[in-house]
Amino acid sequence: MPDYGVFSFDSKDEVLAKSKEFWNPGKTDFWIESGVPLVIDRREGYLIYDMSGKRLIDVHLNGGTYNVGHRNPEVVNAVMQAMQHFDIGNHHFPSLARTALAEALIATAPPGLTKVIYGSGGGEAIDIALKTARHATQRRKIVSIQKGYHGHTGLAVATGDDRFAKLFLSDSPEEFVHVPFNDHDAMHDALRAGDVAAVIMETIPATFGFPLPHPGYLETVKQLCEQYGTLYIADEVQTGLMRTGELWGISKHGIEPDMLVTGKGLSGGLYPISAVLVSERCAGWLTEDGFGHISTFGGAELGCIAAMKTLEICNRPETRSMVHYISDFMANAMRSIQARYPDWFIGVRQNGVVMGLEFDHPRGANFVTKHLYEGGVWAIFSTLDPRVLQFKPGILLHPELAEELIERVQVAIGKAWDEVRALPRTQRIAS
Amino acid sequence: MTDMIEVPIEAAGVPRAKAMLERAEWAARAFARYDRESVAEIVQATARAAAAAAKDLAYKAVAETGFGVAEHKVLKNLACSTGLLDHYRGHDYVTPRIDSEAKIVSVPRPAGVVFALTPSTNPVATVYFKTLLCLMTRNAVVISPHPMAKAVCAEAARLMHDAAVAAGAPEGIIQVVEEPSVPLIQALMTDERTKVIVATGGNPVVRSAYRSGNPAIGVGPGNVPVLVDATADLRRAAEHVITSKAFDNSILCTNESVLIVEESVADPLLRAMRGEGGHLLDADQAERIRTTVFPNGSFDTKMVGQSATSIAQQAGIRVPQHTRVLLAPFDLVAPEEVLAHEKLCPVLGVVRVASARRGIDVARAVLRISGAGHSAAIHSTDPQTILDFGAAVNVLRVSVNVGNSLGGSGIETNLAPSMTIGTGYLGRSSVGENLQPKHLLNFTRLAYNSDDTVPFADFAGLSPWAAPAGPVPSYPHASNVSTPQADPAPARSATVSDDGEAQLREDLRRLIIEELTNIIKG
Incomplete structure (x- = not known):
């Protein structure tokens, strides 16, 4: 009987049944029907284990939350030691850990960012950034890209895809303008009236399958922002923390954003925390009314300590070099798999270990996800473009695990192709 | 808390x-x-x-x-x-x-x-x-x-x-x-x-x-005995032993530790050594060196690599300014005699023996204290003595008619040049040669059927290896960014030309020879 101390279950079936009953029937059923009946039990490094004992290499990482691995021993130690002294802290007062992390974040941030505001999750951090932009510019409009994704809180959800906004009657197109990605003219049209507070951009849109910004696109957007008095918010939740081979993906574009949002991986996968780094121009409300945004758990001190250790690990020269090795390895490996399935595995979008694998079927990545799961790999299709598999190797991946991963991926891609080829012709094209 | x-x-x-x-x-x-x-x-x-x-x-x-x-x-x-x-x-x-x-x-x-x-x-x-x-x-x-x-x-x-x-x-x-x-x-x-x-x-x-x-x-560590027998070229032996012992103020594990000299040639050898910068201590002075270099019976690490004159001064002994090595005579090679232990400074123990045969026994005694498997030196022209010495003394290399500092490490002999001297099983090591x-590395052996009827393939000209195509690893540019592709094989064309190369090597060779000459001349 699986016994976890404060709770226990008789079986995995019991967990699934109660998950439907007490938690989320939609999600629970979805994964069972998708052929991914995963209930994560043991977890360590880049490995997770289903309750059945099935071992999986994690290349989803919960969007980069496990960037430095599950239960990274260094982060675990830091948090456990911190628990001898710290707790969440009191959000009203100046705090030891919040101050220390803020200083560490600013020291490693792109130039021009001078202050840190904390949240407890990515969505909250995005909301903080948008509120900050509105305060600083005294404008209401926010521009984001179609199929963008910035979280599910009040303002963040309105910047994203209609699927999540409309469900909760939270779309407000008059204030939240969506423009096509990689379209310079559309962006220019959206900004030219001079009434936009901020453009918010994921440096590479994750949930859209990591389509890469065309060379010069982000640079142009930043330039347009400057031209029209609009702020540029870099959403670095999935591209930060060395995943592109530099600490912040936006730095590779030479862009100095007005705000930068980080979350997920910042937690070390152990204690939730998110942060907005803002320029002096944006930071006015912190002086005008320092209580302007209140968050009991935002910048919880234990989270700050997890984040400080994680930031240190990510920013080591050894880590940066390893990401370059892993990135190089993955690029070569994918090229050789592509050469084997040129009509099926049609594209690789890659910037460091941020990767999207494109398949020639409207739901291609759904098939691949399933076969990967069967073959011992957990990687997720892109919710907003299921042709594309999100493929996110960890930044501390060991060479042997990398080789094992590719071995499994190669076989799974082949099996998914066999399945797709066997489909009736109509289903092969239809979505 | x-x-x-x-x-x-x-x-x-x-x-x-x-x-x-x-x-x-x-x-x-x-x-x-x-x-x-x-x-x-x-x-x-x-x-x-x-x-x-x-x-x-x-x-x-x-x-x-x-x-x-x-x-x-x-x-x-x-x-x-x-x-x-x-x-x-x-x-x-x-x-x-x-x-x-x-x-x-x-x-x-x-x-x-x-x-x-x-x-x-x-x-x-x-x-x-x-x-x-x-x-x-x-x-x-x-x-x-x-x-x-x-x-x-x-x-x-x-x-x-x-x-x-x-x-x-x-x-x-x-x-x-x-x-x-x-x-x-x-x-x-x-x-x-x-x-x-x-x-x-x-x-x-x-x-x-x-x-x-x-x-x-x-x-393992060294504790190098050097035997000079009656057949040795005494002038050269004196020069080699002093120069080698003085080298880098004797902080190498290959520097001589105890000079063992056949009685019949001891006085002329020590005279010749004085000419090379050796200073022979009397019994009282040797005692002062014991208490200075080995206070309370153990080696004082402050003495590591100090000059002979500085050590003499600290021991309250007046020595000529050009002194490079202090020669400390004693009789019994046994653990309680500190002068028979490794001394990482230019203090050389001196033991007189009646015969070369006795010299071999004494060399064995030095190595029972420490330094087994490491190195020894001999200055002799008698091949039988040299062979007996090598077969009896518990070391895996013997420098013959050359200083051991640069002899044992392969710089002045044809041993593999090395800063790591394998002491083998005698010295509790997995390696008996100079590293x-x-x-x-290991080798993967592709071993064919030894039967003559099974042919061996022609591997000539084949290689499983390749030159890198560019920097390793390549910088992770976004995959839709066209970069100046694969800088051609690194450095290959961009290095110093062959002429420059040859010149540089020639300069370095000259420099090494000059340095060597200076050291040998003292």
């Missing part, structure tokens, strides 16, 4: 050092596929960079550790950079070896990640030496220098890394721990990413290398 929960805490620097091992694994993985030509270029460029810094780092090593002779360290640094390059020129640890007679192909397989410990006495030379051996054999190396010499070793490692990478080596192929500590060394020694430990240093370090559970090459490239 309430009750503490037990949390294992890693010593400072350990996580970072483990990250080095992890990075080294990636680097080693890439390097293991390089072809011979690429490896040769990397080794050459790195050795050249090391040689160019030989003098600067020699002085810095003396400044940081406070001992040794900078001019002598220059020589060692050159011997361990371009000297090694010359010695191993033409050696090939990369290309598969084909033995059509035996129908076996042997494919070199590097160890992978080498964890190298380097001592304070030979800091830069050992970093140079181990690093170049690793590069010749396509290994990655993580260096943990002795804390007393950490800054100069880190500088040496970094400059070699940069030179290697500029010549096409993988990033991170050479790394150095900036803040070494005992717990850190323990952690890296036992880490499964360490594929072999190469330990040079004190006995505790070597023993713990062998205890680590990982493959290890560690060597050399072949110790850092």
Whole structure:
């Protein structure tokens, strides 16, 4: 009987049944029907284990939350030691850990960012950034890209895809303008009236399958922002923390954003925390009314300590070099798999270990996800473009695990192709 | 604060050092596929960079550790950079070896990640030496220098890394721990990413290398007896022994420790040694040296690498200004006699013996105290004595008619030039030779059916290896950004021209010869 101390279950079936009953029937059923009946039990490094004992290499990482691995021993130690002294802290007062992390974040941030505001999750951090932009510019409009994704809180959800906004009657197109990605003219049209507070951009849109910004696109957007008095918010939740081979993906574009949002991986996968780094121009409300945004758990001190250790690990020269090795390895490996399935595995979008694998079927990545799961790999299709598999190797991946991963991926891609080829012709094209 | 929960805490620097091992694994993985030509270029460029810094780092090593002779360290640094390059020129640890007679192909397989410990006495030379051996054999190396010499070793490692990478080596192929500590060394020694430990240093370090559970090459200490028999060329013997003992103020494990001289030639030999800068102490003075160098019976590490005149002064003994070695006579070679122990300073014990046969017994006695498996020297023209000495004395190398400092380490003999002297089973080590490239790799043997009816294939001209196509790893540009594609094979066309190369090598060779001559002339 699986016994976890404060709770226990008789079986995995019991967990699934109660998950439907007490938690989320939609999600629970979805994964069972998708052929991914995963209930994560043991977890360590880049490995997770289903309750059945099935071992999986994690290349989803919960969007980069496990960037430095599950239960990274260094982060675990830091948090456990911190628990001898710290707790969440009191959000009203100046705090030891919040101050220390803020200083560490600013020291490693792109130039021009001078202050840190904390949240407890990515969505909250995005909301903080948008509120900050509105305060600083005294404008209401926010521009984001179609199929963008910035979280599910009040303002963040309105910047994203209609699927999540409309469900909760939270779309407000008059204030939240969506423009096509990689379209310079559309962006220019959206900004030219001079009434936009901020453009918010994921440096590479994750949930859209990591389509890469065309060379010069982000640079142009930043330039347009400057031209029209609009702020540029870099959403670095999935591209930060060395995943592109530099600490912040936006730095590779030479862009100095007005705000930068980080979350997920910042937690070390152990204690939730998110942060907005803002320029002096944006930071006015912190002086005008320092209580302007209140968050009991935002910048919880234990989270700050997890984040400080994680930031240190990510920013080591050894880590940066390893990401370059892993990135190089993955690029070569994918090229050789592509050469084997040129009509099926049609594209690789890659910037460091941020990767999207494109398949020639409207739901291609759904098939691949399933076969990967069967073959011992957990990687997720892109919710907003299921042709594309999100493929996110960890930044501390060991060479042997990398080789094992590719071995499994190669076989799974082949099996998914066999399945797709066997489909009736109509289903092969239809979505 | 309430009750503490037990949390294992890693010593400072350990996580970072483990990250080095992890990075080294990636680097080693890439390097293991390089072809011979690429490896040769990397080794050459790195050795050249090391040689160019030989003098600067020699002085810095003396400044940081406070001992040794900078001019002598220059020589060692050159011997361990371009000297090694010359010695191993033409050696090939990369290309598969084909033995059509035996129908076996042997494919070199590097160890992978080498964890190298380097001592304070030979800091830069050992970093140079181990690093170049690793590069010749396509290994990655993580260096943990002795804390007393950490800054100069880190500088040496970094400059070699940069030179290697500029010549096409993988990033991170050479790394150095900036803040070494005992717990850190323990952690890296036992880490499964360490594929072999190469330990040079004190006995505790070597023993713990062998205890680590990982493959290890560690060597024991020296305590070098030198026998001068009645048949020796006394003038030359005197010159060799004094020069060798004075070399780098005697901080090498190969420096002579006890001179054993046949009674019939003792006086003329000691007279000749005085002419070379040896100063013979009387019984009272020898006693003062005992209490100064071995206060309370154990060696005072403050004496390491101090000059003879400085030691004499501290012992309250007046000696001529040109004194290079203090000669301390005594009678019984036994553990309680401190002068029979290893002395990492220019104090040479002197024992008179009735015959060469007795000399061999006394040499055995010296090595019972310490230094088994290491080295000894003999000055003699009688082949039977030389052979008997070699067969009886518990060492694995004997320098014959040459100083042992540079003889045992292969610089003035044709032994493999080495800063790591294998002490073999006599000295509790896995290696009995001077450490050399072949110790850092294995071979995969492709062994054919020995039956004559099964043909052996033609492997001539085939290679499993390749030159890198550009920097390793390539920078992670976004995949939709067209970059100036694969900078052509690194450095190959951009290095110094052959003429410049030849000139540089000629200059270095001249420099080495000059240094050697100066040392020998004293």
